[in-house]
Amino acid sequence: MPRTAHLDATFAALADPTRRAILARLALGEATVNQLTEPFSISQPAISRHLKVLEEAGLISRGRDAQRRPCRIVGDPLADVSAWLENYRRFWEARYERLDALLAEMQTPPRKSRRRVSKAAKQRAHAKKGRGS
Amino acid sequence: MPRTAHLDATFAALADPTRRAILARLALGEATVNQLTEPFSISQPAISRHLKVLEEAGLISRGRDAQRRPCRIVGDPLADVSAWLENYRRFWEARYERLDALLAEMQTPPRKSRRRVSKAAKQRAHAKKGRGS
Numbered sequence: 001m002p003r004t005a006h007l008d009a010t011f012a013a014l015a016d017p018t019r020r021a022i023l024a025r026l027a028l029g030e031a032t033v034n035q036l037t038e039p040f041s042i043s044q045p046a047i048s049r050h051l052k053v054l055e056e057a058g059l060i061s062r063g064r065d066a067q068r069r070p071c072r073i074v075g076d077p078l079a080d081v082s083a084w085l086e087n088y089r090r091f092w093e094a095r096y097e098r099l100d101a102l103l104a105e106m107q108t109p110p111r112k113s114r115r116r117v118s119k120a121a122k123q124r125a126h127a128k129k130g131r132g133s
Numbered sequence: 134m135p136r137t138a139h140l141d142a143t144f145a146a147l148a149d150p151t152r153r154a155i156l157a158r159l160a161l162g163e164a165t166v167n168q169l170t171e172p173f174s175i176s177q178p179a180i181s182r183h184l185k186v187l188e189e190a191g192l193i194s195r196g197r198d199a200q201r202r203p204c205r206i207v208g209d210p211l212a213d214v215s216a217w218l219e220n221y222r223r224f225w226e227a228r229y230e231r232l233d234a235l236l237a238e239m240q241t242p243p244r245k246s247r248r249r250v251s252k253a254a255k256q257r258a259h260a261k262k263g264r265g266s
Contacts, residue, residue, distance in 0.1 A: 004150050004153070005150075007147075007148075007150075007153070008148050008149065008150060009148075010148075011144045011145070011147040011148035012144070012145070012148040014140075014144040015140075015141050015142075015143075015144035015145040015148060016141065017137050017138075017140075017141060020137070020140070020217075023221070024220070027220060027221060027224070073221070073224050074224075075221065075223075075224030075225040075226070075227050075228055076225070076228050078218060078221050078224055078225035079225040079226075079228040079229065081214070081218060081225075082218055082225050084153075085211060085214060085215055085218065087157070087160060088156070088160060088206070088208065088211050090208075091160070091206050091207075091208030091211055092208040092209075092211035092212040092214075092215050093208070093212075094208050095208055095209050095212040096212065
């Protein structure tokens, strides 16, 4: 099952916050190890180890320039994750439906508070009228 | 970063083929540990350990019935994966675009073979005409 083994490596590579942060940086454009090390409070060898995991999972590729070897994202393993996730769409969309229902409920003010607003508006209108006369 | 920590646990739980197979089974409907153990060639304690990992990652919930405790999928962590993946859509869609281009190329016969077909059609038409006259 090569596709399944590939998903093992992809999910394992994504299970680390530093590796996901590296991908987030690379989503902005390719970067060298030095450029990737700067924003993190960990050593360059540690970043290099994370890059190796990402590279072995096929999530990044590295340029041939021996000095710079810039890293860039390779989307193919993410396409596999997307295809896998599609099998469970009805489960994860259920949450969005709950959020939509909650938003719709929040946008429709309950009757009681609508009446209260209306009363306040009447009082303001009355006060205005009083000042005007 | 609770959301990020949650993604760590989700991706780590999904990085195992047995756990993904358990989710695939649960996508068909809730199941007990016994029902989940049947199709696998591993022991029930091993399945129970996998279920614990899935439950701790919030990917499944278990019923209260002490005897059966049926497992079912909880979609919320998968919704988080979907939201995370959305940030990389242009990278993973690139592969689908390449596949689309390849399919389109395969469906358009190259000029040479089209000319050959056309010549054969002319010959057939000529032969028909010959028979007709």
